[in-house]
Amino acid sequence: MNTVKSFLVQAAITSIALGQFCEHQWEGEFADHKVDGVPYLQARQNVDPPPLEIRPLIVNGPSSNRVDLIFFGDGYTEDEKDKFFADALFLANNITDGQTFVDVLPVLNFWAGFSPSNESGVGTGGKPLDTIYGLYRDGTELRGVYYDKPEVARAAWGLGGTFTVTTSSPNNGPVIIRHELGHSIIGVGEEYDGGEVYTGVNAAKSTKSVPWTQCTGISLDTAEYVAELEPDFHLSRLIFHLSPPSQRSGVTATSDFLVEIDGKDAGWEWNPAVGEDRYIYNIKIDEALTPGEHEIKFTLLNEERQGSAQLCNFEVIEYGDEEEFDFEPRYHGLYPTPTNNLCLMRDTYSSNFCDACIEGLWLSLLGRLTLIDNITQEVQLDGSTNATLNLLPLANLREVPNPHQEAYTIFWYGVDGITILSDWTNNTSALLGPDVTEFGVEVRFWTEQVRVDSADVLVQKERYSVE
Structure with missing residues (x-):
């Protein structure tokens, strides 16, 4: 019996583009799976959810304004519950402790949801065991994990989102989950040679359309880089x-x-x-x-x-x-993916994203969140109002600083929405006079890891009435 366990990982992210083929994505004859960016497992099934014991692993804020990722375990019996939670915590810590997702960790929450399986392990030879989600392998080779009960997985979560699958292996579990979450969250295809889908911010089909030009600092009309895209090079x-x-x-x-x-x-x-x-x-x-x-x-x-x-x-x-070919890991050129072996989307044993993917990661996550968690108002004795912003804990608000340059810029506006209350610029609090009935706030987040924000994902403008 194959006793190494597997995890289903779901990110509570709506309108995500998945569908890339990868050896550890959910595939198989039962897979409700489409390609070319169309999310799968969307249809709700008339199935009762399995019993779930939910525990927090890493929580950085309210789920209403964070991206939640939850681990579901398959092939863990009731006696193996403690092992499941330990395995899930190991994976969550591994991919965020100083690497991979550490820069965006303040906007992520990690959870674990346990449901006992009747049998321990993952099925082999194309046959699932008696487990909650029915994960199995075609044979005994470690080339893919398939599922037999997608409707149960959907019922367990009950919200929009996309699934990926990983293993409890301490060597390969983190490798797989990092790569697959790159697909799920960033919405990119492969970078490694032999992949079947090259799409998103890390893929170029022509020198005339290269998504990561802001990362290269090179001229794209030189013969050297054009040649690297030619199939007969x-x-x-x-x-x-x-x-x-x-x-x-x-x-x-x-x-x-x-x-x-x-x-x-x-x-x-x-x-x-x-x-x-x-x-x-x-x-x-x-x-x-x-x-x-x-x-x-x-x-x-x-x-x-x-x-x-x-x-x-x-x-x-x-x-x-x-x-003819620059092997420096930090070099960004045209391969036709951004780097040689820096990015974990190309070299799965890397723990880093290339500059194009890390930029895509920021934009994808913040595009689903707001920079302002909430705003509080406190009336003073003289009738004035002290308004205080609670922001995503980034830049100078991070509990654990990161090595990248980041900054918040904050502007407070008066009733007309034009006049800047300069006394409170770049302050998270502003004292508004007794005669102020409404005010505006503009928050801008800047990080050196995002060079182009064409959709203004890193900007939030709001108007508030004085309560």
Whole structure:
């Protein structure tokens, strides 16, 4: 029995664009799933929700003005409830503790919802176990998780939103959830070679339309960058993407497994940090292949691992040399995605978004929220009113500062909506005279991580009556 658990993760975000194919997205013959940006699992089913015990994991403010993400566990029995909540907290902490979502953490809440399953684990061989949501794998390979009971998952949450799936594996769980939430929240497609959907702020089909030009600082009409978009561009670097071993089995030493190219050892080495868990191995070879056929050979040297070790897939990718291709992680060019291996949407073992994706993340989240949580008014003894703004805890209001430059700009306006009450500029409070019956407020949030805000997502203007 496969005892490693899986999570359903749902973000309470409406009008989200999902639909990208990814190996860990919910797919399968029962999937109510469409492509090209159309959300799936929208239809409400006449199904009673499962019993849910909800616990907060990380709460940064009221759900009315935060993006809530909730973990649902599948394949956890009643006796494994404590393990579920511990696994969920580990994942929430891992993707926000100094990496990935740490910059936007003040606008996120994380929760966990437990429903006991009758059997422990996730189904294999195309058959779900007796679990709440019926998650299963096609075989035993770690290439995808499918679901049998989408209507139960929808009933459990009961609100608009989109699902993704991850695993409790301490190595691969955070890797998967970071990447999949990039799809779900930012609404972007893939960046890695071989992906099927290239859409959103991290994808360009032509040098005439590049969403991240504000991130590059380069001229897009130069021949060098145009050439990198051409499908017949001459490349001379080879990279293998291998993913042995299988979960809870597989190879356990470099001497167990051999990768050869044309009879020559390619230099594969086992990563002891991941033990027997799934892992994607990259083997870089700094030499061009000659024209003609070449043989790639994978040999299991340790017979004791026969039947348990798995090679799930592999890819052969060619790159130009250093004169033709810039391998610097922070370099943003045209690949036709923003960076080489900086972004976790391209290299799933990265914990960072590229500049284009982090900008998209900010705009997607703040586009669903308001900068002002609420405003309070307190009448003074002389009849004046002290108005105080409660803002999203960003910029100087962060409890834990981040390394990026941020600022709030605040303007208070008089009755006419034009005159600026300059005494209170950039203050979260303003003292309004006894004769003031209404006033206006304009709040602007600025972060160096957002270079273009064409929809004014980072601006909020409001008018209030004096109570």
